[in-house]
Amino acid sequence: MTKRRKQRQDTLAQMAGKTNPVLQVWKNFRRNPVALTALLILLAMVVVAVASGFVFDYNTQVVGLNPADRLQSPNSAHWFGTDAFGRDVFIRVIYGARYSLFIGIVTSAVSMLLGIIIGASCAYFGGIYDIVMMRVMDSIVCIPSMLLMLALVAVLGKGMNGIIIALIATSVPGFSRIVRSIVLNVVHQEYVEAAVACGTSHREIIVRHILPNCFGPILVDVLMSVAGCIMAASSLSYLGMGIQVPAPEWGAMLSDATPLLRAYPYLAIFPGIAIVLTSLCFNLIGDGLTDALDPKNR
């Protein structure tokens, strides 16, 4: 009986051309050359960032002082040149990817989790809870994010932990508002009402109907926010409130390069390009995913 049932299912599936939804999303994504390129670049960055931890020796190559080689323009020995302390800029830029990617991804992931919990619960349950929670979020959003981050870092201490907590605190309110409106939009769709009419329980409605329909827009949003986090982390480090010297964080490198900008512009150009390129890649992947996730493309 089981065998026959499986056969019947297979025939049905064949006749109907059933597809694996995840595979379908990937196929759609592949068709977008810009998004695909961005993904490849990002993957390459990740590989390089991880590998650099094993390839380069931190103390000698990344932060080691080398006054003899200082301030060289890009040449065959040092592809991006050297900085005021004789350190190889290329090695520092590559190593610096570790900080930006780590901060960006961790911050976004945690913000997403908290934002989803807060935003979805506000949207689904509504009432006083929704009103109070949203006003709390609103009051945080009112404070200019940079000021808030600086204040938090001042209290929590500079360095990796400080930045991450500060970034999360400033991202969650905005994120929960977005999640709330995405979920609200889905909750009011007629198919949710139809599910209620079928006798489906709240829990099943949330898991089977609401989450899958929100997942796409939320994921896209998360990717876009990674870009923002990277920028924000670099800004904090630029101001000296983030990752501290001598660590090769891109923003910190920009800060070092500022007094020497006129004479040695390459010191700023390469870290700058790195920041922009990474952010851009996340944005483009987010764009590509928006189209790929549309169920109409199955």
Add this chain to the structure above:
Amino acid sequence: MSEEILMKVTGLKVVLPEKEGGETVIVDGVNLDIPRGKTVGLVGESGCGKSMTARSLMRLLDTPIYIKEGAIEFGETNLTALTEKEMRRIRGQKISMIFQEPMTALNPSITVGKQVREAILLHQKVSKKEAKDRVIKMFRDVGIPDPELRYKAYPHQLSGGLRQRICIAMAMVLEPELLIADEPTTALDVTVEAQILALMKQLQSSHGMSILMITHNLGVVADICDEVNVMYAGEIVEHAQKTELFHNPRHPYTLGLMKAIPRVRGKMDEELYTIQGTVPSFSDMPKGCRFCERCSFAEERCKAEHPPLVDIGNGHLVRCFREVSE
């Protein structure tokens, strides 16, 4: 039958280019004559291309859809040959359009009076005060109660019927020669629909303009149209004067449509007549007659050859080899 023809459309072909090359033909060689001072109906179900035809006449197609072939002669000019700038001078002034959804056709953040006034100021050099007076007079003409008060209202403060009257006022305030109405009463309640149709008839006779009425509702056609074109799968399949069409429908699709409509008055059949099957998709158009797969009168010839539009007398055109009657 010597009427002055206000607009003559010949061989209109509207296409949508496909991503992988090739194209989908949405409107396939449509000929349409709109006489001065008369109401012409363009009837068909969703997907037949009637809205696209209407938009092409105003050159309002969204890229990448475009007019591939055909001429739209309006007076002395061929509208397909005009630049966008020249076309803007015609829109609103010589030809205007009203749409199905009055809520989305109006800007929600500007008062309705100002919106209609804007239509005047865009095309004519008059003072703001004079424009406002003309707007209020137009509001009165379209039956809006308390026009001075309503001038300052926002769209969301008005009912659907009132909003559609505002849209009609906006379309008519510059006394156009042709009004294109794209399903103007479909989104309205039946009692309001009756009022709006009566209004349109009255405005037409007092202003002497022509109306091109796009609709899927044969009841609306029977009410206000003078002549009718029936569209199916991008082509005109029948054209006749109104009474001729209703008394003597010759195309199987027209016949089927008339029999499938549930009626409020008169005798009732046990079961509603249905036209089985569905409209073929534009990418999958059959070689011969486009209706033959759903047609109870189809023959071998219908599958192989594509029937041309033939005049069977009295200006009654039918695209059918069998050309049936009840």
Add this chain to the structure above:
Amino acid sequence: MEPLVQVEHLVKHFKSRAGWVKAVDDVSLEIYPGETLALVGESGCGKSTLGRLILRLMEPTSGSIRMNGEELSHLKGKELRKKRSQMQMVFQDPFSSLDPHFTVGEVIAEPLRNLGLSKEEQQKQVLELLERVGLQPEHYYRYPHQFSGGQRQRVGIARALAPNPQLIVCDEAVSALDVSIQAQILNLLRKLQKESNLTFLFISHDLAVVRYVASRVCVMFLGQLCEICPVEDAYQHPLHPYTRMLIDSAPEPDPDFSREDRMLLEGELPSPVNPPEGCRFCTRCPFATKECKETKPEMKDYGNGRFCACHHPLA
């Protein structure tokens, strides 16, 4: 005959910015087993709200809803969910009433899943249902967006049929469809009713469509019932002026039809927040008198199943 559904003095008020909207205001009616009761009215009359109240997709402000003698109005949670298999809904919009992430099979199986059927049993019944509504078995794994409006509506009907309900509420189920598809779906509904002895509450603004499916008609205006009568009476000899006006306003696909002596509505719809004191319809009624403005008319029995709430009924 005992009624399947009894609604008594049902009230639903919504809070809006302008005040309390009395969407359903003291409505009482009965639905008998095996019939199709049509609920007719224009936008804003509360017919959709009434349909949803009966199905308990909304909670009434006050009043009673009884099905098979059991009181439904205060049921909640698990008890309510159990009752849902007895009453189902077919929605207006075939696009938005199906979850785009669900295959057609999953959509139709959802009520069966909630009843606790095994996966095999679910699949078997879904395939049967697909056939009953005129779809093909290979549609099982397709997604809604791959279908036309008419086919999607068939899926919605299959979903409503799945748990073998006693009552199906059709909320403008054919309004979004083309004429030729509308006819197909109406014939399907009639066939299904004959086969399974279903009871339908058919909500529509289209009087012509209603004539083909209904056995009795209820006319609603601004939250209250105007008239209840057997279907042909509504068309041949309506009692309430509003019913007569609805009929007269309907477009007629006949050019020779005389449009002169129709009774057309004047003026605008009164606001549902501040309806008139007496009869709701008095501001638009050509026969309104002082009595109409001051006293609300009661629903009177005129015999032969005809009821009307009007101080000056026609004929």
